[in-house]
Amino acid sequence: MSPGCNTKCKGLVKNAVLSIELGVEDYQTGDDRRVLSAIRNLYAGVLLLCKQVLWNESPPKSDGSLIYKDLVPRNIDGDRSMVPRKLKRNTVDRQQIEERFKELGLNLDWSKLADLARIRNDAEHLFMTVKPAIAKEALASAMPVIEQLLVDHLQEEPAHLFQDGVWKALLKNKEVFDQQQARCSESFDKMDWGFDALADALEEVRCSSCGSSLVRQIDPDNDSFEVMDLDCAECGAALDREDVFEAAIAEATAGEAYIAGTDGGEPPVTTCPECSHESWVLGEGCVLCPGADLTCSMCGEIFSPDDFDYDAGMCSYHSHMMEKVMRE
Ligand SMILES: [Zn+2]
Ligand SMILES: [Zn+2]
Ligand SMILES: [Zn+2]
Known part of the structure; x- marks a missing residue:
């Protein structure tokens, strides 16, 4: 002392x-x-x-x-x-x-x-x-x-x-919990995530029903996100992979999002115009519906959701120009 x-x-x-x-x-x-x-x-x-x-x-x-x-x-x-x-x-x-x-x-x-x-x-x-x-x-x-x-x-x-x-x-209690957690995390060992954002978000997955982090993949041999089935090892609830990962991505990027919100800069995650999840990751595109196409039909460039008019299928610049032409 x-x-x-x-x-x-x-x-x-x-x-x-x-x-x-x-x-x-x-x-x-x-x-x-x-x-x-x-x-x-x-x-x-x-x-x-x-x-x-x-x-x-x-x-x-x-x-x-x-x-x-x-x-x-x-x-x-x-x-x-x-x-x-x-x-x-x-x-x-x-x-x-x-x-x-x-x-x-x-x-x-x-x-x-x-x-x-x-x-x-x-x-x-x-x-x-x-x-x-x-x-x-x-x-x-x-x-x-x-x-x-x-x-x-x-x-x-x-x-x-x-x-x-x-x-x-x-x-x-710690010993029991650690064993359960290890078993859950092993169930994802064979996963081929395809996107860093998904792999990084795994640490933050929670059961959307009880909040437990003891979420597991039902078939540990599966390697594809698109057919991944999840449940909660704690309460048994069947979980929707898109909901679970959308929340996990938000949690994993919360620090960056905060900095972007206060100091300015692009937010790390935005809404995907195709699947409407908060899953459009800066630099990776939508990680929940891979291949979501935001190519402008006029200029052929690929855009991020912020610069794209999804309904028109054009970048915001060309969609704006088009509207102008139509009005004249
Ligand atoms: Zn649960
Ligand atoms: Zn999407
Ligand atoms: Zn364009």
Whole structure:
């Protein structure tokens, strides 16, 4: 512990452990009504552990300044330091936690934490009822992050810290989930994707019914996207490959789309005028109805959906010229 630490900092670990234990307990009841609570508790617990790390890294006498959003300058023993405001203290969110960890050179499995955050967000907003399968996935994402925070950054031993059985349950759950996930991903081993966008999106496929990532190909020997049948290994729902991949492509390109939306530039994915899916990938064309033809019948050039009048079968320039001629 750093010299700036006081009794409050141990309190964060204590609350984190309690929150994670409650989450596991919620999950173990198998009760649908407690799934959301399981995910919330788990997520809150993980963020508290992150905050404990930031507390410990805060400069001495700064009152754990690094866990707070807004800092103000103050003179302490003749030195000027940045300390949390006296009133309206908000603590850092996930984004800021990641930024501060990185600035401090502290490692964490950010992709797993992002998975956990996404699951929580989906559970809060996307699904009417959240299935226990989703909590299982949240637990599986959280476990390595919890371990890394406790062992590498807080020098605590998870097996001793948690109540009987809780850590074991987290380990066991992760093992089971990883095996299921490996089986699902093997079912795509023979696929000849044809488009990078499809291959890249596989990581983001989710069941459109329950949200689980345990989506598999029914015939593991199939190699063609056009005849690929999918179902959910968790809830058994038969899944539409175009819907599943449309959503997965959006997820996989969300970062680029955000940058294009804020800084300008071409969006990575647009609507395909032929199949009407959000599947026209910049540089690849429509990945769901390959061969969709956007060749202008006047100039013979191939265009992207933005520059093409699909009904006229012409690029927007020639379609505009044509309209003008017709009007005259
Ligand atoms: Zn499902
Ligand atoms: Zn299409
Ligand atoms: Zn043209």
